[in-house]
Amino acid sequence: MTRLDSNKEQGPISSTPVSSEATILNAVPIRHYGRWIATIFLLLVAMVMVKSLITNPRFRWGIVGDYITSEPILDGLRLTLILTVVAQLIGILIGIILAIMRLSSNRVLARAAWIYIWFFRGTPLLVQLIFWYNISALYPEIAIGIPFGPTFWQGNANDLITPFAVAILGLALNEGAYMAEIVRGGIVGIDHGQSESAKALGMTHMQTLRRIILPQAVKVIIPPTGNQTILMLKTTSLVSVLALADLLYTAQTIYARTFETMPLLTVVSLWYLGITSVLTFGQFFLERHFTEGKQDRITFTQRITGRVSMSKSGSELGQAERAKHND
Amino acid sequence: MIEPALRVEAVRKSYGHVEVLKGIDMQVKPGEVACLVGPSGSGKSTFLRCINHLEKINSGRLYVHGELVGYQEKKGRLYELSDREVCRKRAEIGMVFQSFNLFQHMSVLENIIEAPMKVLKTSKEEAVIYARELLELVGLSGREESYPKQLSGGQQQRVAITRALAMRPKLMLFDEPTSALDPELVGEVLAAMQDLANSGMTMIVVTHEMGFARKVADSVTFMDAGLIVESGPPDQVLDNPQNERTQSFFSKVL
Numbered sequence: 001m002t003r004l005d006s007n008k009e010q011g012p013i014s015s016t017p018v019s020s021e022a023t024i025l026n027a028v029p030i031r032h033y034g035r036w037i038a039t040i041f042l043l044l045v046a047m048v049m050v051k052s053l054i055t056n057p058r059f060r061w062g063i064v065g066d067y068i069t070s071e072p073i074l075d076g077l078r079l080t081l082i083l084t085v086v087a088q089l090i091g092i093l094i095g096i097i098l099a100i101m102r103l104s105s106n107r108v109l110a111r112a113a114w115i116y117i118w119f120f121r122g123t124p125l126l127v128q129l130i131f132w133y134n135i136s137a138l139y140p141e142i143a144i145g146i147p148f149g150p151t152f153w154q155g156n157a158n159d160l161i162t163p164f165a166v167a168i169l170g171l172a173l174n175e176g177a178y179m180a181e182i183v184r185g186g187i188v189g190i191d192h193g194q195s196e197s198a199k200a201l202g203m204t205h206m207q208t209l210r211r212i213i214l215p216q217a218v219k220v221i222i223p224p225t226g227n228q229t230i231l232m233l234k235t236t237s238l239v240s241v242l243a244l245a246d247l248l249y250t251a252q253t254i255y256a257r258t259f260e261t262m263p264l265l266t267v268v269s270l271w272y273l274g275i276t277s278v279l280t281f282g283q284f285f286l287e288r289h290f291t292e293g294k295q296d297r298i299t300f301t302q303r304i305t306g307r308v309s310m311s312k313s314g315s316e317l318g319q320a321e322r323a324k325h326n327d
Numbered sequence: 328m329i330e331p332a333l334r335v336e337a338v339r340k341s342y343g344h345v346e347v348l349k350g351i352d353m354q355v356k357p358g359e360v361a362c363l364v365g366p367s368g369s370g371k372s373t374f375l376r377c378i379n380h381l382e383k384i385n386s387g388r389l390y391v392h393g394e395l396v397g398y399q400e401k402k403g404r405l406y407e408l409s410d411r412e413v414c415r416k417r418a419e420i421g422m423v424f425q426s427f428n429l430f431q432h433m434s435v436l437e438n439i440i441e442a443p444m445k446v447l448k449t450s451k452e453e454a455v456i457y458a459r460e461l462l463e464l465v466g467l468s469g470r471e472e473s474y475p476k477q478l479s480g481g482q483q484q485r486v487a488i489t490r491a492l493a494m495r496p497k498l499m500l501f502d503e504p505t506s507a508l509d510p511e512l513v514g515e516v517l518a519a520m521q522d523l524a525n526s527g528m529t530m531i532v533v534t535h536e537m538g539f540a541r542k543v544a545d546s547v548t549f550m551d552a553g554l555i556v557e558s559g560p561p562d563q564v565l566d567n568p569q570n571e572r573t574q575s576f577f578s579k580v581l
Contacts, residue, residue, distance in 0.1 A: 191428075193424060193426050193427075193428035194428060194430060194431070196381065196424070196428060197422070197424060197428035197429075197430075197487075198430075198442075199381060199414075199417065200379055200381065200417060200420075200421075200422040200424075200491075201417070201418065201441075201442035201446065201490070201491070201494060202414045202415065202416075202417040202418025202419075202442060202446040202494065203414065203441075203442060203445060203446055204410055204411060204414050205410055207445055207446075211441065211445065212430055215432050216430075216431060216432050
């Protein structure tokens with residue numbers, strides 16, 4: 001077998017050695033005039049922007065510096081982060097459950113999940129948040145019990161549904177609908193043969209899902225989940241309508257008093273940008289962790305500059321690896 | 328009389344309005360190797376998948392080692408078995424697929440010990456020892472830590488056979504195990520299967536490898552359009568087919 005492989009690799013071309021001088025061409029590369037003009041234009045735009053950032057006194061960088069690490073802003077940031085993490089985690093959980101329901105052979109379960117997704121994707125999140133906030137108008141009393149049977153617990157809706165609870169509820173329920181589609185896509189993408197061979201080995205439906213399907217689906221699910229988390233971070237700013245003191249609402253309350261609108265919005269933007277950058281970084285490493293085979297890995301710099309050297313392309317190395325294993 | 332490893336009575340199976348199995352009767356004795364041959368779409372693979380209840384039959388009876396597959400008969404009525412019960416029975420039947428279907432996220436060793444640990448509740452130490460033993464038998468010692476993608480098709484299929492054997496099955500089903508392989512890799516898989524047959528395993532093999540059927544099989548069954556057309560010892564069916572349809576098929580493939 002070794003002999004066969006090496007025959008294949010050499011092939012007819014490399015067996016007749018070409019002199020290295022003949023392969024070097026002294027050709028003039030194509031001149032990309034369009035690209036040069038675009039580059040010059042972009043550099044000019046960048047210069048104008050930097051100049052205005054430095055010289056326009058109305059940016060009031062001093063005030064930005066005063067507020068960026070001030071107590072109320074940091075408190076708001078903390079709440080924003082808590083909302084992001086908690087709502088996203090609950091959203092992922094809801095998403096997994098909904099995805100499994102949608103793929104169930106039980107039509108009622110599948111249809112129920114479909115209706116959920118249809119509803120929560122079909123109405124604006126802002127409307128949903130305001131709706132939950134005012135839920136006590138529909139149900140002043142909330143009770144836990146069996147319909148037409150005994151009641152175990154009963155309470156006032158206004159006490160139970162605090163703005164924080166509304167925020168978590170609204171964000172997570174909505175996120176669940178989007179995550180459901182992402183998780184379902186990941187599960188459906190796994191070759192049917194995987195679950196079939198697991199079944200043939202006597203594994204139950206749940207074992208197959210937990211041990212065979214989900215671990216493989218995770219690789220497909222991680223990148224869009226990272227995007228969702230970044231989206232969630234910024235979406236939490238909607239809770240300012242609930243008068244919940246997140247990052248944006250805190251800034252709003254300050255500039256309502258001091259009229260330092262632009263500096264405070266700059267503070268808010270800088271924080272959102274900073275956290276998004278951290279999340280992007282984390283997402284990259286998560287993704288790389290789930291890439292099989294170290295040889296396919298790229299560095300973070302390669303990722304953001306979009307430069308991946310051709311000799312390192314995964315498929316080529318994969319083949320080399322395979323050839324090595326074959327003999 | 329010894330209970331046959333497989334007893335099939337008037338099995339029918341349809342997908343919607345299309346009937347793919349139109350009344351199959353068959354028996355396979357313990358230790359026997361039965362080859363199923365026939366043109367594509369004749370229902371061979373569907374029939375194989377009915378044996379371990381990957382497909383549900385619409386009528387008839389299918390017994391593996393005297394036990395009804397997928398159902399329980401009480402007072403003349405059939406009751407579908409629970410997921411758990413079906414799984415318990417499937418665990419006794421090994422299956423090898425055309426496309427190997429190794430778990431892509433697991434190493435060779437993990438592929439093999441997964442089901443013994445999760446289904447048979449074997450301890451990890453015990454499962455690993457047996458897995459290594461089996462890997463040695465199929466000539467894949469030292470490949471424990473490789474991932475499926477790093478193996479050739481022939482090696483993957485031998486791992487798939489090992490994975491099925493690790494469950495200590497009483498019956499092995501092979502669904503065109505060599506059809507997805509490069510011609511030069513077919514031999515190593517057939518050799519592993521022949522070793523298995525020689526060890527006394529009961530095997531039902533859907534195949535296009537007539538050489539294998541002739542050399543290893545105790546019986547060859549020719550299927551066409553959802554029916555068994557002809558069945559018997561390999562030399563009789565392959566060399567001296569009685570039915571016209573069988574004759575024309577073998578005149579093309581042999």
